[in-house]
Amino acid sequence: MIYADNAATTRLSEAALEKMLPWLRDGFGNASQPYFFGTESKKALDTSREIIAECINAQPDEIFFTSGGTESDNWAIKGYCNPRKNGIVTSEIEHHALLRSCDAKRSAGYEISYASPNSCGVIEATALSEMIKENTGLVSVMYANNEIGTVQNIPDLCRIAHGSGAIFHTDAVQAVGHIKIDVKESEIDMLSASAHKFNGPKGIGFLYIKRGTKINPHLDGGSQEMGKRAGTENVAAAVGMAQALRENCEKIDENTKKLRFLQAKLIDLLNDSRIVYRQNGGENTLPGLLSLSFPGEDGEGILHCMDLAGICISTGSACDSVNTRISHVLRAIGLEESAARGTVRISLGKDNTEDEVEEIFAALKRVLI
């Protein structure tokens, strides 16, 4: 098998698995219990929180464990509550976890506005400014897009939000562990992340909430997660997430270099062939993520042919695989229907090799020529 769908999920890091096993097997004590067997679990949670905080330049008490990106996005949007500032500005290209949470806020009386991207998927400062009004209290723009890979200029967008008195949230699920993130320098107020996108386990993520940010608690019950997200903590998953994030952050330059090389190789091979394609996402995209449109072709068909060749790629977004309509992201960047229908996403990961890229190209060629 050649796995080239790393934007959908990633392989669990070997070191993360090793660190998790003792907490799954023997260290099963409840982190809320005061005896030594519980406090050991609590210590492991605290250490994980510290490691994660350090990776994004936050404080440990600003990291809240969640079940993943979907929950973090839901919390950030639904937890925002300010009837006097009931305007929320987001973008047209957000993940459905964010968009559906905004729908719920609309039903609760909030006013939602959507900034449009340019044809590369970039939310330009002017496009965001135009959407912000006096009643805007929350702005949420994703760090990097899961379908086309476009990375936004988050510090700029954050400044615009703050300039009008709004707080700023970013869905950084695709970015954390893959590009350098400094929440303090960027002045981000809230940030969503998910472990399985950076070689951590599934079912865990975190929401960074800057100290002093007004946000309602997410789950009522016990006093876990500083009283904001109740429920017995998943110690093993937190330990695995911290290990995977640290590992990825330490190797971010090395991984980026390798992925840029591999993606350039695939593009060179395509350019030297007779295959007609266009690459989406503009100049600044996530390392390794290629959104390729083959006008007149059928993306679903390409995916299935590649599958028969043992190669895993994706059409639009894996989070939306039951929905075969043209993706809202491709529509928002103004891709014409025939190109949009022929779009696939190849997301290479740090484990992919040059030989695998050649095999991916050879398989594409068999399908397309």
Ligand code: PLP
């Ligand atoms: N946000 C983005 C940008 C994503 O790509 C995804 C998953 O693909 C999510 C949120 C949801 O994350 P999770 O799968 O951890 O719920």
